[in-house]
Amino acid sequence: MALYHTYRPQQFADIVGQVHIVQTLTNQIKNNKTAHAYLFSGPRGSGKTTTARLIAKAVNCLERKENAFEPCNTCDACKEITLGRAIDIIEIDAASNTGVDNVRENIIESIHFRPNKAKYKVFIIDEVHMLSTSAFNALLKTLEEPPSHVLFILATTELHKVPETIVSRCQHFIFHKLSFSELMGYLENIAKQEKIKVDTSVFERIIHKCDGCARDAIKLLDQLLATGEKKITQEVANIILPTSNISDVISFLSSVFEKNIQQVMTQIQNIADANTQITFFIDESINVLRSIMILSLSPDDTTRQTILANYDEKSINTIEQLAKSNTPKSILRFIDILLQRKKQMKSTPLPQMVLEMSALEWIMPAEMEIKELPRKIIPPIVPEKKESIPVVEKEIITKEPIEEKDAKDICKEDIEKNWNKIVENIEKVAQSISIILKSTHVLETKGNTVIFGVQFALHKDKLLESQTKNKIEQILTDILGTKILLDVQTKQTEENTSHEEVQNLADLLGGQVIS
Numbered sequence: 001m002a003l004y005h006t007y008r009p010q011q012f013a014d015i016v017g018q019v020h021i022v023q024t025l026t027n028q029i030k031n032n033k034t035a036h037a038y039l040f041s042g043p044r045g046s047g048k049t050t051t052a053r054l055i056a057k058a059v060n061c062l063e064r065k066e067n068a069f070e071p072c073n074t075c076d077a078c079k080e081i082t083l084g085r086a087i088d089i090i091e092i093d094a095a096s097n098t099g100v101d102n103v104r105e106n107i108i109e110s111i112h113f114r115p116n117k118a119k120y121k122v123f124i125i126d127e128v129h130m131l132s133t134s135a136f137n138a139l140l141k142t143l144e145e146p147p148s149h150v151l152f153i154l155a156t157t158e159l160h161k162v163p164e165t166i167v168s169r170c171q172h173f174i175f176h177k178l179s180f181s182e183l184m185g186y187l188e189n190i191a192k193q194e195k196i197k198v199d200t201s202v203f204e205r206i207i208h209k210c211d212g213c214a215r216d217a218i219k220l221l222d223q224l225l226a227t228g229e230k231k232i233t234q235e236v237a238n239i240i241l242p243t244s245n246i247s248d249v250i251s252f253l254s255s256v257f258e259k260n261i262q263q264v265m266t267q268i269q270n271i272a273d274a275n276t277q278i279t280f281f282i283d284e285s286i287n288v289l290r291s292i293m294i295l296s297l298s299p300d301d302t303t304r305q306t307i308l309a310n311y312d313e314k315s316i317n318t319i320e321q322l323a324k325s326n327t328p329k330s331i332l333r334f335i336d337i338l339l340q341r342k343k344q345m346k347s348t349p350l351p352q353m354v355l356e357m358s359a360l361e362w363i364m365p366a367e368m369e370i371k372e373l374p375r376k377i378i379p380p381i382v383p384e385k386k387e388s389i390p391v392v393e394k395e396i397i398t399k400e401p402i403e404e405k406d407a408k409d410i411c412k413e414d415i416e417k418n419w420n421k422i423v424e425n426i427e428k429v430a431q432s433i434s435i436i437l438k439s440t441h442v443l444e445t446k447g448n449t450v451i452f453g454v455q456f457a458l459h460k461d462k463l464l465e466s467q468t469k470n471k472i473e474q475i476l477t478d479i480l481g482t483k484i485l486l487d488v489q490t491k492q493t494e495e496n497t498s499h500e501e502v503q504n505l506a507d508l509l510g511g512q513v514i515s
Contacts, residue, residue: 003222004215007190009050010082011070012058016214017182018047021173025051026069029058035171037143037152039128041159042175045213049126051175052153056089056122057081059151077118088118095127100134108142111150120151128154129161136163143169177212179309186214187221196225198232201245204312205237208246208284212310238275246311248276249284250318253292256334257322259363268355278351282342282358286335288319293331295323334362344458353435360432408448408482415442415450418479425475433472436462449485450476460488 009015012022028034034055040048054071058064062075071078080086092106107123115121125131131139143152143166154170156162178186184203191198202224210216223240224232248271255263271281291307299307308316341358345351415422419442427434436459443453454460462468469486476484 002219003190003194003225004218007193007218009047009054010057010073012054013070015047015051015054016186017178018051018175021051021175024173025055029055029069030067034059034151036146036150037170038154039162039167039170039172040153040155040175041162041172042157043177043212044157045210045215045217046175046177047214048155048175049124052122052124052155053081053089055153056086056120056124056151059120059122060086060088060118080117086118088115088121089124090122091124091126093126094130098130098132098135100132100138103131103135103138108138111142111147114149120149122151122153124153124155126155127157128166129156129158133163136166140165140169176306177309178214179212180207180311183207183210183212183214183217187217190218190221194225196230196232198224199234199237201234201247202232202237202241204247205241205245208310209241246284246288246315249281249288250315253285253288254318254322256359256362257326261360261363264359264363265356268352268359271355272352278355279342279345282338282355286338289331289335289338292319292323292326293328293335295320296326296328296331334358337361347456347458357432410445410448410450410480410482410484412442412445414480415445415476421479422475425479426472430471433462433468443489448483449487451487451489453489455490457490460490463488 012026015022038052038055040051042048057071057073057078058069060077060081061071062077063072064070073079073082077086081089090106090110092102097103097106111121111123113121146152152170154162154166159167159174184207187198187203187206198221206217206220206224209220220241224237227236227239229236248267252264252267252271255267272278291311294307295304308319311319337358341354341361344354348354423434423437426437436454439455439459440463441453443451445451452463454463463472463486473484473486476486
């Protein structure tokens with residue numbers, strides 16, 4: 001049997017988190033003052049359906065003592081409910097039973113009949129927001145004045161889709177995502193009972209992957225235990241879990257914000273060497289950046305606790321420090337860069353390069369373009385006329401040979417024999433552009449226009465950006481001694497890219513092509 005079923009809470013004391021809800025409900029059960037209808041809203045895997053079943057079990061338990069709230073789990077009623085065989089506990093999946101006919105047949109026509117065995121007939125309607133408008137309307141009157149032997153429990157992950165008329169007829173409880181510490185204790189307890197040793201770092205990875213969902217967390221743990229290993233290490237976890245560690249993400253972001261280019265590039269290479277899914281790593285980075293951005297806005301305590309719920313203490317300290325040392329605007333800029341660059345993942349054989357370019361674009365936005373040449377103001381020549389003529393200063397680039405040499409035709413060989421010098425000059429002021437040029441070829445020349453051939457559309461777009469194009473033309477003009485214009489074309493489509501050329505690009509950037 002799957003761990004999720006084995007360790008599903010069978011009493012209120014086993015419920016993970018949701019303390020405020022458990023306390024209220026157990027007091028009602030203990031005092032025999034349960035409501036006729038409940039509405040549970042909250043994220044998936046937070047315990048809504050489990051809590052509903054426990055209520056059904058507790059109110060129908062044959063052996064529950066006076067002033068007690070826990071079901072005995074040994075009487076016939078408890079056993080039947082646990083096994084899902086109790087005919088008086090009707091669970092309805094509204095996602096697949098949306099119509100009014102289903103509501104009439106399964107609920108309205110049956111509520112007037114007393115329970116067969118149990119004290120209460122309990123209707124648990126999961127994903128209730130999926131009901132049609134007519135189905136909700138049919139349910140309204142029944143919810144408002146149900147028979148004394150009927151109890152309704154509605155559950156939804158999308159409260160905003162539930163009509164206010166339905167919400168107002170129920171006692172509403174809001175379930176929250178489980179915190180890091182709550183899930184850690186939950187998983188550690190299961191591993192202990194299963195007599196399996198699991199590295200703390202593996203638990204941390206599971207928690208960050210499940211986003212506060214207990215169901216997802218225990219399913220991931222179940223997959224790890226299925227390997228048959230008695231000790232689950234990071235190496236074992238890498239076989240099952242998406243290969244991205246939150247500590248690696250936070251370390252990477254710290255290096256970026258510190259503008260430590262060498263360390264950033266080393267970390268990205270290590271990430272690639274570990275076969276980390278770059279797309280997943282970018283998604284994790286965006287999630288952490290969102291937390292940093294919100295904290296940088298000095299939120300209230302409730303928001304802060306919600307944002308930091310899925311992080312361990314060490315990660316929290318680092319995230320808070322990054323929030324204090326960076327402005328919301330700069331953080332938002334990095335999020336935007338990652339979102340835009342992620343769109344280019346499919347057009348490159350080296351996903352890590354997208355991450356490298358994203359980091360470099362944030363760290364040195366000015367250096368991503370070639371540095372401006374020195375400029376000085378030349379006094380204008382004023383015509384000798386009596387009339388008053390407005391004098392307009394003109395900003396003129398004085399560096400030769402741009403203004404003083406006429407444009408002349410060049411040939412492909414002129415570019416190729418000076419190619420290393422061209423790349424070296426650009427590399428001094430814009431490392432990311434030089435990386436692209438190293439994978440570029442000169443297709444042809446037309447007059448004084450040089451046409452570069454590049455492998456991928458993202459490279460073409462970058463080189464043809466207005467400022468980048470102008471500055472590359474400046475470098476070419478200086479080296480070749482004549483005014484040069486630049487054009488860029490994709491050399492061939494991605495579909496017919498040769499394996500040899502892709503491998504050359506991978507070798508150039510220190511990557512690896514995976515066939």
